[in-house]
Amino acid sequence: MEQTLFRYRCSECDAVFQLEPALMVCPTCAVSQRATEPLRGILEVERSDAPGELPPGWDSIDLLPVERRWFPSIPVGNTPLWRPERLRAKISFPYLYLKDESANPTGSLKDRASFLVAAWARKNDIDRIVLASTGNAGSSMAGVGAAAGLRVRLYLPAAAPEAKLVQAQLYGAELVRVDGTYDTAYDQSLAYVREHGGLSRNTAYNPMTIEGKKTVSIEIVRQLGRVPDVVFVSAGDGVILSGVYRGFEDLMRFGVIDRVPLVVAVQAAGSCAIHRARLAGRFEEPVASDTIADSISVDVPRCGWFALRRLQRHKGTTVVVDDRDILIAQQELARTAGLFSEPAGAAAYAGFLKMRDEIDPDCRVVLLLTGHGLKDVRSAVKGLRDHGKYDD
Numbered sequence: 353m354e355q356t357l358f359r360y361r362c363s364e365c366d367a368v369f370q371l372e373p374a375l376m377v378c379p380t381c382a383v384s385q386r387a388t389e390p391l392r393g394i395l396e397v398e399r400s401d402a403p404g405e406l407p408p409g410w411d412s413i414d415l416l417p418v419e420r421r422w423f424p425s426i427p428v429g430n431t432p433l434w435r436p437e438r439l440r441a442k443i444s445f446p447y448l449y450l451k452d453e454s455a456n457p458t459g460s461l462k463d464r465a466s467f468l469v470a471a472w473a474r475k476n477d478i479d480r481i482v483l484a485s486t487g488n489a490g491s492s493m494a495g496v497g498a499a500a501g502l503r504v505r506l507y508l509p510a511a512a513p514e515a516k517l518v519q520a521q522l523y524g525a526e527l528v529r530v531d532g533t534y535d536t537a538y539d540q541s542l543a544y545v546r547e548h549g550g551l552s553r554n555t556a557y558n559p560m561t562i563e564g565k566k567t568v569s570i571e572i573v574r575q576l577g578r579v580p581d582v583v584f585v586s587a588g589d590g591v592i593l594s595g596v597y598r599g600f601e602d603l604m605r606f607g608v609i610d611r612v613p614l615v616v617a618v619q620a621a622g623s624c625a626i627h628r629a630r631l632a633g634r635f636e637e638p639v640a641s642d643t644i645a646d647s648i649s650v651d652v653p654r655c656g657w658f659a660l661r662r663l664q665r666h667k668g669t670t671v672v673v674d675d676r677d678i679l680i681a682q683q684e685l686a687r688t689a690g691l692f693s694e695p696a697g698a699a700a701y702a703g704f705l706k707m708r709d710e711i712d713p714d715c716r717v718v719l720l721l722t723g724h725g726l727k728d729v730r731s732a733v734k735g736l737r738d739h740g741k742y743d744d
């Protein structure tokens with residue numbers, strides 16, 4: 353599909369822009385940005401043609417705004433959606449499915465965004481990607497960038513789990529350690545691009561990071577042969593959540609599905625800005641985050657306004673789980689299904705357990721397991737010590 357089919361639309365004021373690598377947020381809406389709230393003027397990728405039918409033999413990559421030939425050859429996506437029989441029996445949900453995103457090349461769902469960003473950079477003849485990240489986004493961009501022949505410069509705030517740091521370095525990323533928070537790292541990464549060029553891959557800020565993640569829900573529908581009833585997804589910045597909705601919206605547009613499923617955003621009790629905003633209708637003053645699930649630990653969710661509007665539009669909901677729930681869910685998933693998820697992924701299962709009594713057991717429920725457990729061994733050890741048995 354040709355890229356001219358696509359354009360950006362501001363998710364707040366509806367202004368329309370041509371796709372352009374230097375354009376990140378709507379310049380008009382960005383003016384009202386306050387430091388302590390989610391990003392203003394996030395741009396949404398939109399198709400400009402009339403709704404039609406998908407070509408025979410289509411694949412989810414054909415729904416992305418960059419032509420297939422620009423994508424690197426690393427196999428991102430097409431992760432397994434599978435039936436965990438023992439888990440199904442244990443919890444009496446015979447139609448529960450696991451979408452295992454740890455099967456992505458760098459071990460997390462972030463690869464879907466990095467994949468599209470890499471293709472977009474190559475198409476525009478840009479050879480350097482710059483981002484701030486506390487973990488998976490950085491290791492993902494480093495790995496996918498390596499496959500694409502791109503230089504990746506990563507601004508790192510304080511302690512990220514060691515494995516994610518090692519991954520980024522092993523893939524050859526250039527590391528800049530920042531003495532400060534994610535916000536400081538973020539600002540420095542933008543300053544670098546202003547001065548030296550390159551493409552920013554900051555999450556939510558670069559519209560392609562939201563768009564790239566939509567392939568996961570498109571795959572779920574294709575693998576299931578129908579639309580699921582409920583999808584559980586953990587949320588920090590809310591980019592995955594927004595991407596999941598974008599995928600279902602695309603399939604609605606092409607008449608592949610006739611409804612968007614109930615999407616449940618699962619947040620850690622110590623980092624639940626989106627949940628609070630759903631209840632309040634707006635984002636209030638940020639609360640310092642505190643959770644063992646580092647990948648969903650954020651003070652101000654970058655994609656918050658966008659995600660909140662999507663939840664409202666599609667009548668999605670949110671649920672909060674504490675660290676104990678997460679660590680116990682992580683163990684139960686591992687022991688009953690054989691799937692070792694990092695805490696942020698296991699949170700989806702913890703959220704399901706919390707809401708289970710409100711869901712019809714004959715529903716088709718999909719849990720999105722967003723990242724691999726070996727990325728954060730320390731948390732798993734803590735879980736074993738506190739709620740199981742650990743022998744060292």
Ligand SMILES: *Cc1c(COP(=O)(O)O)cnc(C)c1O
Pocket residue numbers: 460461462488489586587588589590591592593647648694696697722723724
């Ligand atoms: C980034 C990430 C999340 C949360 O995604 P957001 O877009 O920040 O909401 C969840 N799980 C894992 C493993 C992640 O890397």
Ligand SMILES: [Zn+2]
Pocket residue numbers: 362363364365366367378379380381382393
């Ligand atoms: Zn705008």
